[in-house]
Amino acid sequence: MNLAEIQSRELFLLSLEIRLFWVAAGLYLLSFLLYLRYALSLGKGAERVARVTLHLGAALHTGLILLRAWEGGRPPYQTLYEALSWFAWSAVMVYIYVERRLRVSFPALFMLPIAIGACLYALLGPRLDPSIKPLPPSLQSNWYIFHVATAFASYAIFIVSFAVEASYLVLNPRIKKGKLQGYGLNRSNIGGFHRVAHRLVLFGYPLLTFGLFSGAMWANQAWGRYWGWDPKETWSLLTWMVYSLYLHARVTPKWSEGRASAVNIVGFVAMMMTFLGVNWLTKLLGIFSLHVYPV
């Protein structure tokens, strides 16, 4: 292939990918609306269709991730566009797994808006460019794969943990009043939400720790300093500390219920700050950072 043909092929694939990404985001939105309908009216049919729609969206999104990985010759999480797509996809995949285990659909109402928001931000964000870029020298490292993959895996798990925890916080008072019996929820099984949220954090926490340490190792290898108090590094440490606090809270009698739930929610907020908020914070305050995505 000559250069003109290569460019024409790349442009065609990019155009196809963007359109299919819109379809995947649309399927997530439809799925959310159907889950909402189920939650409001106990329509079992709506729940089934919502699940199928979500699986379709996830399958399409998986295809897009694979296409981009194939085209770029690397895992697709270099630019903010790619990172947002990966973020939404990994959260949806973890949720699908958890939903199969939990057999309850309420957490979708908290997880899907985050996934849809990430997709729409990727597609419509003012400074986001979907073209596949080569890796700059600083990212040409095996750490790039492990560090980012583990960090994103932990993010996805924490999002679903947040969704399950938030469902617990919303549903628990209603169940105590004897409501929501039709959904198969009662006083004895609602505690399962709280336990699942905890188990998810237990699973995600070592991944976040690995992400943090591998980032330090990588920085040491690339720049000669393992820690620089960069805003992104600092917020990732802060997120790790909040989740450490959560895990300790869960085994402390006075803290293990409501307070632990609150710390889990704070952990989620800190995680979102680490991933996205820091980009805005550094821009707003004019603080230099080596790690943030341009927004």
Added chain:
Amino acid sequence: MAKILKALSSIKLTFLLFGLLILAIGLGTLFPQQGTPEELIKTFGKAGYERFKALGLFDLYHTWWFMLLGFALFVNLSFCAWERLKGRQVLVYSWNELKRQRLRYSSIAFHMGFILCFIGLLISFLLAQEGEVTVYTGKQAQISIKGEDTKLAKLASWKIGSLEPLAFLKPMRNMVLGLRLERFETEYEWHQGVKYPRSVKGKLALAMGPMTVDKEADPYFPRDWRSTLALYNDGKLVKRKTIEVNDPVHYRSITFYQASHEQKLDLLIGETGKRVAVLSGEPFEVPGLPGKFKTGTVYLGILYKRDKTREELTPRTTLFSLPKEGEKGDLGRPEKLGELVEGRPLKIQGLTLTMANVQEGSGLSYRYDPGVPVLWVATSIILVGMTIRVYGLLGKG
């Protein structure tokens, strides 16, 4: 005493310290750290600058109270670990016993790993030194790691009257290393991205309609910088390695990193025989022409193309004229004057300029940090211990 020990090993104290550290760390991201006074005064005003500076908010992570918080957490962790080990058999000689109590031991191990982490950080804090050096191809430079420059040396020279109670903390020996840049290579990758619309409307239109976008003009995407370095100790060659970003060279706890690169060139003016020495990216003047100028990056080395072919680049760069100081309007945006290619004259306002003698220098950073090995051991203990502990707990249901 028992009460103090109980308080020091309590999880309540851990909560408190974690909470305070979270607040302090969060606060540190709201203020620019280690900025220049001029920049900070511009942002916060003179009064605000003085107030925040007094609280240490512009160098928060090095304030005494932040370090005290970190130290308190170290003490708390140590006492927690001690409390859990106290009165128990620490060493296990039976595999079955270890397997039976793996969750307890892994928990203790990773908490001990954090304590070791603090020790590694302390070693870094007391002994680490770093610096930067630029060397041009074929030239030599020297770096020195001086024991008297470390924080440990400052600590050792602390006096109470004429007494030096910490004098036993003798600073390490000085070390001088010579380095020679034998070769420097730059590589570019041909990448022509697309000018994607920035507005929501443009993006929606692109998703619905045909994909018609312009290609970006600059196809040179930096792929790699490589320096072949020779290290000399006492005049003897001790190491030679080609380094690149993410692949540094180590010698006796000193590591050299590929950090940046510099380029310099000569501009020959007409046929006068005059030449101007230019550092790429820096302003310069040309006799006979008004105003100031600068060049962009000089592209030279190897260009890898998308059709799998490669090209040896003839050095080329862009020449810009800089706006006059104090001029209003488009201040700071240089005006593109033309393309300078080595050996090919460029005519500017009737004067011909020719680029010649392009040289590249390697920007290296170096660091001496004996705390790093300790940190890597600590990290391994933490990760292994945590994995066994947490996933073991999950397995237990």
